[in-house]
Amino acid sequence: MVGITSYGAYVPWHRMKREDCVKAWGGFAMPGERAVAYYDEDSLTMAVEAGRDCLSDLDPKKIDGLFFATTTSPYKERQCSSIMAFPLDLRPDIRTADINTSLRAGTTALLLAHDTVKAGSAGSVLVACADVRLGAPAGMIEQQIGDGGASLLMGTENVIAEVLGTFSISDELAGTWRGDDDRFIRSGEDRFVMDEAYVKFVPQAMAGVLKKCGLAAKDITKVAFDPPGDPRRHGTAAKQAGFDPAQLQDPYALFLNTGITGCAMAPMMLVAALEDAKPGDVIMVVGSGNGADAMILKVTEAITKLPPRRGTKENIASKVVMSNYNEYLRWREIVPQEAARRPDKQHIRLAAVWRERKELLGLWGIKCRQCGTPQYDNGAATTSPIRVCAVCQAQDDFDDYNFARRKATVFSYTQDNLAAVTDPPASVVLIEFEGGGRAFFDLTDRDPAKVEVGMPVEMTFRKLQYDRGLTNYFWKARPIR
Amino acid sequence: MPGSIKDRAAIVGMGCTKFGELWDRGPTDMIVDATNEALEDAGITIKDVQAVWAGSLFGVGGRLVSEALRLQYKPVTRVENACGSGHEAVRGASYAVAAGIYDICLAIGYEKLKDEGAAGLPGMENRSNTHYQSSMPGVFAMMATRYFHRYGLSPEEGKKMLGKISVKSHKNGALNPKAHLRREITLEQVLGAPIIAWPLGLFDCCGVSDGCAAAVLVRPDMVKKFKNKPVYVKALQICASPTSGRLVTTYDYTHVEEAHQAGIAAYKEAGITNPREEISMAEVHDCFSITEAVTMEDLQFSPRGRVKEDIEAGTFELTGSLPVQPDGGLKCFGHPIGASGIRMLYEPWLQFQGRADKRQIKDPKLALAHNMGNEPYAPVVSVCIVGL
Numbered sequence: 001m002v003g004i005t006s007y008g009a010y011v012p013w014h015r016m017k018r019e020d021c022v023k024a025w026g027g028f029a030m031p032g033e034r035a036v037a038y039y040d041e042d043s044l045t046m047a048v049e050a051g052r053d054c055l056s057d058l059d060p061k062k063i064d065g066l067f068f069a070t071t072t073s074p075y076k077e078r079q080c081s082s083i084m085a086f087p088l089d090l091r092p093d094i095r096t097a098d099i100n101t102s103l104r105a106g107t108t109a110l111l112l113a114h115d116t117v118k119a120g121s122a123g124s125v126l127v128a129c130a131d132v133r134l135g136a137p138a139g140m141i142e143q144q145i146g147d148g149g150a151s152l153l154m155g156t157e158n159v160i161a162e163v164l165g166t167f168s169i170s171d172e173l174a175g176t177w178r179g180d181d182d183r184f185i186r187s188g189e190d191r192f193v194m195d196e197a198y199v200k201f202v203p204q205a206m207a208g209v210l211k212k213c214g215l216a217a218k219d220i221t222k223v224a225f226d227p228p229g230d231p232r233r234h235g236t237a238a239k240q241a242g243f244d245p246a247q248l249q250d251p252y253a254l255f256l257n258t259g260i261t262g263c264a265m266a267p268m269m270l271v272a273a274l275e276d277a278k279p280g281d282v283i284m285v286v287g288s289g290n291g292a293d294a295m296i297l298k299v300t301e302a303i304t305k306l307p308p309r310r311g312t313k314e315n316i317a318s319k320v321v322m323s324n325y326n327e328y329l330r331w332r333e334i335v336p337q338e339a340a341r342r343p344d345k346q347h348i349r350l351a352a353v354w355r356e357r358k359e360l361l362g363l364w365g366i367k368c369r370q371c372g373t374p375q376y377d378n379g380a381a382t383t384s385p386i387r388v389c390a391v392c393q394a395q396d397d398f399d400d401y402n403f404a405r406r407k408a409t410v411f412s413y414t415q416d417n418l419a420a421v422t423d424p425p426a427s428v429v430l431i432e433f434e435g436g437g438r439a440f441f442d443l444t445d446r447d448p449a450k451v452e453v454g455m456p457v458e459m460t461f462r463k464l465q466y467d468r469g470l471t472n473y474f475w476k477a478r479p480i481r
Numbered sequence: 482m483p484g485s486i487k488d489r490a491a492i493v494g495m496g497c498t499k500f501g502e503l504w505d506r507g508p509t510d511m512i513v514d515a516t517n518e519a520l521e522d523a524g525i526t527i528k529d530v531q532a533v534w535a536g537s538l539f540g541v542g543g544r545l546v547s548e549a550l551r552l553q554y555k556p557v558t559r560v561e562n563a564c565g566s567g568h569e570a571v572r573g574a575s576y577a578v579a580a581g582i583y584d585i586c587l588a589i590g591y592e593k594l595k596d597e598g599a600a601g602l603p604g605m606e607n608r609s610n611t612h613y614q615s616s617m618p619g620v621f622a623m624m625a626t627r628y629f630h631r632y633g634l635s636p637e638e639g640k641k642m643l644g645k646i647s648v649k650s651h652k653n654g655a656l657n658p659k660a661h662l663r664r665e666i667t668l669e670q671v672l673g674a675p676i677i678a679w680p681l682g683l684f685d686c687c688g689v690s691d692g693c694a695a696a697v698l699v700r701p702d703m704v705k706k707f708k709n710k711p712v713y714v715k716a717l718q719i720c721a722s723p724t725s726g727r728l729v730t731t732y733d734y735t736h737v738e739e740a741h742q743a744g745i746a747a748y749k750e751a752g753i754t755n756p757r758e759e760i761s762m763a764e765v766h767d768c769f770s771i772t773e774a775v776t777m778e779d780l781q782f783s784p785r786g787r788v789k790e791d792i793e794a795g796t797f798e799l800t801g802s803l804p805v806q807p808d809g810g811l812k813c814f815g816h817p818i819g820a821s822g823i824r825m826l827y828e829p830w831l832q833f834q835g836r837a838d839k840r841q842i843k844d845p846k847l848a849l850a851h852n853m854g855n856e857p858y859a860p861v862v863s864v865c866i867v868g869l
Contacts, residue, residue, distance in 0.1 A: 343603035345610065352608040360609055375728045378611060390725035412627040412734055415679040416619035418601065425679070428615040430623055430727070430734065438730050440613040453630045465610055474611040 002118045003159035003297060006306060007271045008053025010046050010130065010149040011258050011315035012037045013445040013481065016322045018143045024325040025138035032256030034146035036322065037132045039331035039422040040444055040462040041147070043070040044080045045473065046130035048087045048461045050149035050264075052405075053310050054126065058153070060088055064122035065095035067113055069105035069129035069263050071178075073098060074463075074471045083473065084128065086361030087404065087461045095122060103176070103226075105129065105263040106150065107287025110270075111166050111295060113154040118163075124155030131262025136184035137334060141176075144229045145185075146259020148315075150267035160306055161274060161283065161297035167209035170291040173197045175228070190230070198228045198288060203241040205292035209284065213296050217242035220296070224249035224273045225286035226265035231255050249273045257316045263287070272312045277303055310481070318481040320447065331422060340420030348467045359385060363459060363475050365437060366398035374401045374437035403459065406433045408477065410455040415448050431457055431477050445478040456480050485750050490575035490698050490714045492867065493707040494523025497827040500692035500815030501661040508540065508593040509549035511693035515820075516550060516589060519695040524708050530697070531583040533557040534573035536566030536590040537819035538854075539603070546589060563854025564766065566590060567694070567822020568719070568863035574698045575714050584700055590824070591693035592817035601689060602818075618686050618769060619678035620856045625771040626680060627734040632786045636680055642789045643770035644671035647684045649798055650767065650806045654813025656839045661688040661815030685770040690815030694823035696830075712833050715847065716750035716866040718743045726858030735786075737772075739862040740779035740851065747864035748781075753847070757782050757803060760866075761845035762832060764825035766853035767810040776851055777805070780864070799840060807832070807840045822863065825850035829867050 015033040022029040037046060047068055055063075066088065068081040081096035095116065099109045106129035113125035130149030135141030154163075175193035176185050187193060202225060210216060223243055227234035234251045249269045254261070261268055266287035273283050281299040286292055322328065329335045358364045365376030366385075371392040388395050408431040419426035427443035429451070443451065444462055457477040465472040496518025498511050506514075520526060527550055535546045535557060543557035560569040567590035574586035597603055606612050615622075629639035648668055654660040666684060674683035704711035720743035726732030744756070753759045763780070767773035774792070777783045782803060783791045791797065797805035808814050808828035811821060829848030831837045847868040854861045 341599050342601055342616075343597060343599045346606050348610055349608060353610075356609050360611055373729060377728055378607070378613070390723065390728040391731075411730075412623040412630070414615055414619040414622035414626060414681075415676070416615040416622070417675070417679075418616040418618055418677050419614045421614050426614040426616075426619065428613045428619055428623070432730050436730065438728060440727055442613050453626065467610075472610050474609075 001159045001162050002114060002154070002156055003162035004152050004274070005124065005155040005158050005160060006054050006058060006153040007274050007311065008050050008056070008151040008309050009268055009271045009312045009315050010049035010053060011035045011312065012041055012046070012147050013318060013320055014038055014322050015319045016325065016328055020325040021143050027138065030143045033321065034143065034259030035148050035257070036328050036331065037147040038444060040464065040476065041132070042074050042463055042471070043072045043130040043132050044074050044084060045461050045463055046132070046147065046149040047128035047151070048084050050130060050151035051084065051088045051126060051128040054151035054153055055088065056309060057307050060090050063090055063094065063124050063126050065113070065116060065125035066090055067097050067099055067109040067125060067127050069099045069109040069127065070131055071101055071103060071105060071263050072132045073100050083361065086357055088126070089362060089402070089404070103263050103289025104287035104291070104293050106267040107285060107293035107295065110152055110154070110267065111168065111293050114163050114166060114295070117154050117156060124153060127152045127154065129264040129267050131264050133262045134184050134332060137329070141185050141187065141229060144260055146261055148258045148261035148268060149264050150271045152267060152270070158302050159300055160303040161299050164296040164298055165209055165213040167205055167212050167294045168291065169201060169205055169208065171201060172290060174290060194228055194230065194233045198233055199237050199240060201292040202237040202286055202288050205286050205294040206241040206284065209294035209296055215282070215296065219282055220247055220284045221281040222249045222273045223247055223284040223286070224266065224269035226269065226288060227251040227255060227260065229260065254312065268312055274303070275311045275313060279303060342420040345465060348465065348470045348472050350470070353472060360474055363402060363404040365401050365403055367401040368392060368394055369397045369399060370394040374433065374435060376403050376437050376439045378439050403433055403437060404475065406435060407480065408433045408457050410451065410453055410457060411438065412453060413443070413451050415451070427451055429457065429477055441475065441477040443478065444476040486575055486579055486714050486717050487750055488701060488713045488715070489579035491701050491704050491711040492696050492826065492830060493699050493704060493709055493711055494519045494697040495695065495827050495830045496522060497659060497694040497824055498692050499659045500690040500817060500824070502595050503691040504595065506691060508545060508591055511591055511593070511691065512546055512549040512589065515693040515695040516587065519587070519697050522709065523697040525585065525697065527552070529585050530587045531555065531585055532577055533587045533589060534570040535559045536570035536822060537561065537592055538563060538566055540591060540819060562861045564768065564818050565822060565852040565854035565861045565863045566819040567824065568850070568852040568865055569822070571696060571823060571826065571865060572717050572719065575717060578698050578700045581700065584703060586698045587695060588698060588823060589693065589695040590820040590822055592819045593691050594689055594817060595691050616678060618681050621769040621771055622678040622681045624734055624775065624857045628771060628775065629680065631733065631735050640672055640680055641668065642792055643685055643774060644668050645792050646770040646773050647671050647812060650810045650812040653799055653807050653840060654809025657809050657814060660809040660813045661690045662809070662813040681769055681771065687768050687811035688813070688815040690817045692815060692817035692820045692824070694820045694827050696823055696826060710834055710869065712830055712867050712869065714865065715868050716747035716864065718746035718750060719861065719863040720746070721861045722859045724859040732858055734857065736775050737779050737853070737857050737860060737862065739860050740776055740853065743862045743864040744780040747866055751866045756780060760803060760847050760849050762804045762807055762829065762842050763849040763851065764806060764808065764810065764828055765851040767806060767812050768816060772853070773805070780849070780851065804842055807837065807842060822850070822852035825852060826865065826867060833869060
């Protein structure tokens, strides 16, 4: 049996009220809030967070592949999934691929993962998708879209939702696009995009996959598919395919809280459907963009044994509403800001970060075999590998020890107004991990006024620096979400 | 058994530029000015100097000193031990004359920080650019956070305790014509100042300065040839951190172990058994107010967790029983990194000669200088004791 064996999601902590866009620019406010990636997040870090949610209680070393789907890759040339394999703690002998440019990249990755597992090329493949798309300021797209990610594990053991069939159609019609030089989304005329593309391709894909599986619309318990910029068209497409409103995975649950999360939207809706699914339910997922992908899944008994994940619900519930629209402009670097009058940051040393990839991207430290002390050294000079034990001075007699999933508490902290950071003050903490070990980290997703000694924190994967095309990724602490 | 430096090297002359934002002074200007003052004080010329040790953190090496002074094919060594580079230069020169290799050596420390075009120190980063983002004030602020937490001080009580340290140093600095910051401040000003890195405010932080200081060191059997009262090196102990405090949970972040250890070793070398009674004055590395507070405990001047009592009693004021930072300290004299360790000896030098003017302490016998480089969990600390 090939199917989904686990799921996870990620929604940034920060939300912007859509009316704040209107306060800044005028115009018409859509209802609700949209999720905004913090300044230290991008599609790669959010997909990692979704993947970590998906793998929360699973052994990552048993996974044979990672497909990363996004339309907002931090790289044009450089594979992101091979970077993500470190924070996700996957083996090196796996198949990695980035699937980009189409808004259905998320479902395409899911279909490819299914085919790979079904073909026997891999026992399991992790799909992680996220998007941080930009609508130009003062436009409706800026309000419609949001940032987020989803992750699904495709495999053959402990399948919670068996894949019954897949179907795809392709068409070169572009509802939205970004050319090589475009930072902001461009789109065609609404009526053309909605009526000639979305409202046609989506029902076609639905009909196609139903036919392939020998099922009718009435056999589907929930149909999860991404709404277009105008979510009302979602209902039109469903109606055309013969679905009752009761069968729809509610698009507004996400739209009103996160916004449309690009190629992660359909997978996030699938995750939301799985969160509520019962054994025997039949779920259809459709992702659209330059055509459409569809998949039908049958939920199994195993879903009752899957421990709860944060999923979409907990992620949506854990939030802070941004105080104004300007913060969004600053975090996305949409308007130039005066540089801090501090010494420049040094360039990224490619060799050094490669050498220390396990420690930096994987947050691996050591546990001394002689004195038993766990240690992580994010040092002034170098980040490991630790060669000499800081406690007993034993040399090279260690076991690997991972800190990425360990909870910790704040031992001391500062709120630094002098440091040049995007969202001052720089909240820096010295934390102590459960089970031993201590280290300094930047604290992210925090309210500076609420930071205190003894505060519980957890680790999160973030971007630190962009320099000459390179993005430096590392871990930060955050108050437990 | 290791030997001892006690009474085996003597200072016979010193010089120090004004510290501050010396926009019109380059590093070579400062080196020439401080050296000239030291040589003149000692009554010698540059030709009499046989070897030079130069301390600088960001400087370009001993070559710069040779070039600045147009030394004629002399040995010049640049030493670096972070903010403790000044003491490291004194150590090199002292050991050289103690070893009998040279008769007369020059120790010099300098830093030209204000050409960087940005406030603060460059280079708080590690090899992988993943160092946490806080500035140096932030690193020391975390010691204050922890100190307040451990000893049950509310932020208001803690900040008040630290504020009094800065008020004292400003009072002393106002009396010092060479100091960078020369005005008295009130506790209200300290407490009302902008926060730099919580809980440290503007007046909890030392100045970022340019400057240079120099000392002429000679063999003790030669001191009679010089006009000044010789000041002997009594102890010179350097302690480098294993830098485990940020990894292991045993470090409390409310003291600096390296300072404590360097103090113990220095007292032993100098034959001091009761530092609080025997030391006449101290110049400690008060890069931040919290650093001075914990240093008082590390050097055994105050019991652990109880420096507040001594601060409130005025023990460390110019008029107290153990004046600390009579010259204003890093706080007000300023902190040109490599120069600070030698500047800390300049004040004792003046005090011993009776030339400290309004800051003059009555009848000083032993003076302690404490020079610290790097973060509280990873420092190199030097304790140098000098006396008559």
